[in-house]
Amino acid sequence: MKMRTPWLSFLFSIVAIQCIASATELNEASVFPEAVNFDTGGLRREVFPRGFVFGTATSAYQVEGMANKDGRGPSIWDEFAKIPGIIADNKTAEVTVDQYHRYKEDVDIMANLNFDAYRFSISWSRIFPYGTGKINWKGVAYYNRLINYLLQRGITPYANLYHYDLPLALEKRYNGLLSHNVVKDFADYADFCFKTFGDRVKNWMTFNEPRVVAALGYDNGFHAPGRCSKAFGNCSAGNSATEPYIVAHNLILSHAAAVQRYREKYQEKQKGRIGILLDFVWYEPLTRSKADNYAAQRARDFHVGWFIHPIVYGEYPKTMRNIVGNRLPKFSQEEVKIVKGSIDFVGINQYTTYYMSNSNQSKPKPKQLGYQQDWNVGFFYAKNGIPVGPRAYSYWLYNVPWGLYKALIYIKERYGNPTVILSENGMDDPGSVTLPKGLHDTTRINFYRGYLLQLKKAVDNGANVVGYFAWSLLDNFEWRLGYTSRFGIVYVDFNNLKRYPKMSAYWFKKLLTRKKH
Numbered sequence: 001m002k003m004r005t006p007w008l009s010f011l012f013s014i015v016a017i018q019c020i021a022s023a024t025e026l027n028e029a030s031v032f033p034e035a036v037n038f039d040t041g042g043l044r045r046e047v048f049p050r051g052f053v054f055g056t057a058t059s060a061y062q063v064e065g066m067a068n069k070d071g072r073g074p075s076i077w078d079e080f081a082k083i084p085g086i087i088a089d090n091k092t093a094e095v096t097v098d099q100y101h102r103y104k105e106d107v108d109i110m111a112n113l114n115f116d117a118y119r120f121s122i123s124w125s126r127i128f129p130y131g132t133g134k135i136n137w138k139g140v141a142y143y144n145r146l147i148n149y150l151l152q153r154g155i156t157p158y159a160n161l162y163h164y165d166l167p168l169a170l171e172k173r174y175n176g177l178l179s180h181n182v183v184k185d186f187a188d189y190a191d192f193c194f195k196t197f198g199d200r201v202k203n204w205m206t207f208n209e210p211r212v213v214a215a216l217g218y219d220n221g222f223h224a225p226g227r228c229s230k231a232f233g234n235c236s237a238g239n240s241a242t243e244p245y246i247v248a249h250n251l252i253l254s255h256a257a258a259v260q261r262y263r264e265k266y267q268e269k270q271k272g273r274i275g276i277l278l279d280f281v282w283y284e285p286l287t288r289s290k291a292d293n294y295a296a297q298r299a300r301d302f303h304v305g306w307f308i309h310p311i312v313y314g315e316y317p318k319t320m321r322n323i324v325g326n327r328l329p330k331f332s333q334e335e336v337k338i339v340k341g342s343i344d345f346v347g348i349n350q351y352t353t354y355y356m357s358n359s360n361q362s363k364p365k366p367k368q369l370g371y372q373q374d375w376n377v378g379f380f381y382a383k384n385g386i387p388v389g390p391r392a393y394s395y396w397l398y399n400v401p402w403g404l405y406k407a408l409i410y411i412k413e414r415y416g417n418p419t420v421i422l423s424e425n426g427m428d429d430p431g432s433v434t435l436p437k438g439l440h441d442t443t444r445i446n447f448y449r450g451y452l453l454q455l456k457k458a459v460d461n462g463a464n465v466v467g468y469f470a471w472s473l474l475d476n477f478e479w480r481l482g483y484t485s486r487f488g489i490v491y492v493d494f495n496n497l498k499r500y501p502k503m504s505a506y507w508f509k510k511l512l513t514r515k516k517h
Contacts, residue, residue, distance in 0.1 A: 038507045041449045045512055047456060053467035054512055055117030056110060057424055059163035062476040063099040064123065071136035073129025075165035080224035091482035097474050097492050103146050105499060106473065109490060111153040113505050114512035118155050119423060119469050121163035121208065124189055131167035132185050140196060147200050159197065160205040160277065161190055164213060171225055177247040183254045190258035194266045202272035205347055206258050209279040210251040210307055218243040219371040231368035240370030242327050249329040252310055252339060259342040277347035277423045280304040282403035283356045286380055291358035295377040299356045302375045312415045314340035323374050347423030348411065352396065353388055353403030355380040392427040393485055399427065401450035408458035408465060417464050425451055426471035431484035435500065438491040444504040
């Protein structure tokens with residue numbers, strides 16, 4: 001929606017003042033007057049399939065706080081964040097937005113905005129401070145409180161078991177995800193969660209963005225544990241040519257082992273479902289040339305194919321096998337049996353689109369091998385001087401709704417039309433944005449409207465998409481960006497942690513209002 005008249009702008013300033021006066025009061029008569037006519041582009045609940053789920057998403061490390069309290073053990077991100085200069089302004093997630101204490105307020109906000117579901121993650125080291133063995137019952141009690149209150153307010157819990165935060169104890173004990181030992185330890189942790197929470201949680205996810213874990217953690221060292229070859233980042237240890245592939249292999253086996261436990265021990269009784277969350281940038285060929293088309297396909301195989309191909313077909317994409325050769329681990333026949341078909345649904349986190357070119361082919365072969373080098377492609381954010389879309393605050397995030405449509409149709413056609421949840425989608429503003437400007441987030445409304453219209457188009461064209469989760473409910477700790485980036489539909493004042501729903505939150509409220517019969 002565009003503010004077209006001076007009186008409407010004045011109205012907004014009044015609204016901002018009212019929001020400041022009443023942080024979480026969600027009666028729109030006092031907070032957001034009905035006079036604001038939100039343009040949903042014709043979108044409303046009724047145009048989506050019956051039972052389609054709308055939710056918001058967060059992760060434990062980004063919102064909970066209490067990082068070293070109530071018995072939680074440290075994770076690899078706690079250790080990584082201690083390195084000076086790693087996090088913007090050297091901030092930490094020790095408090096972040098304190099959902100640990102403010103979860104009721106946050107759940108009330110979701111309920112009042114008409115959302116159906118909440119995708120949160122469980123902190124492994126809050127349950128098992130040492131990764132295995134001793135249980136921290138205070139951590140268990142927290143997740144019980146959260147789950148019970150979600151259900152009390154009519155919000156369906158979607159629990160993700162791993163969002164970047166491996167217990168530090170396992171990193172120290174056996175090099176974490178580089179060791180096959182993690183497979184059993186993750187399955188044991190997952191088993192405990194199924195047993196403890198599965199009477200109420202019916203939607204489980206094993207890993208969020210395992211590709212990001214493997215690539216950013218072990219190819220360029222940009223994420224914890226910060227490993228890479230010297231040529232690709234400022235890392236004290238690592239091997240970008242082999243470690244990303246070893247880690248990805250162990251992540252896939254860990255996922256499959258957890259799914260096997262769920263299916264054998266819990267699923268029949270608990271009647272839930274389990275999947276994995278994969279990030280998927282859409283890669284569009286820069287030109288119509290055959291070479292650029294091949295480059296774009298290579299990029300897709302190395303990105304989403306790296307994980308979904310083994311899960312659907314029992315092996316890595318042929319492109320990867322040909323290029324990576326003996327650096328790519330192989331699945332044994334026994335492993336193929338548990339990996340293949342190990343999803344009831346797949347979550348797709350989709351934000352943006354880039355152009356791919358084969359221009360790298362003319363360059364000399366790199367002396368150092370690495371995962372990103374193996375793609376052998378050129379990345380472009382513009383074509384003929386025209387950006388692929390308007391840029392958000394993050395350098396990597398361009399608003400390209402048609403890329404979401406292509407990504408969903410690609411999953412449908414290439415991977416047998418699995419059940420898909422669009423498990424993350426959103427955009428960020430700078431962390432420094434003031435409260436009035438932060439609340440007036442018409443750019444975010446335009447982003448969500450554009451992407452949801454394309455999601456609807458994909459559904460209309462046969463893509464089996466059953467849910468959509470906006471990232472994120474709250475402005476929060478944005479990994480290396482710290483508090484310099486805001487993805488929330490709810491503005492958080494990082495000084496006092498007060499919550500203020502943005503215009504985008506009320507846009508969703510309108511879209512999700514149920515028709516009175």
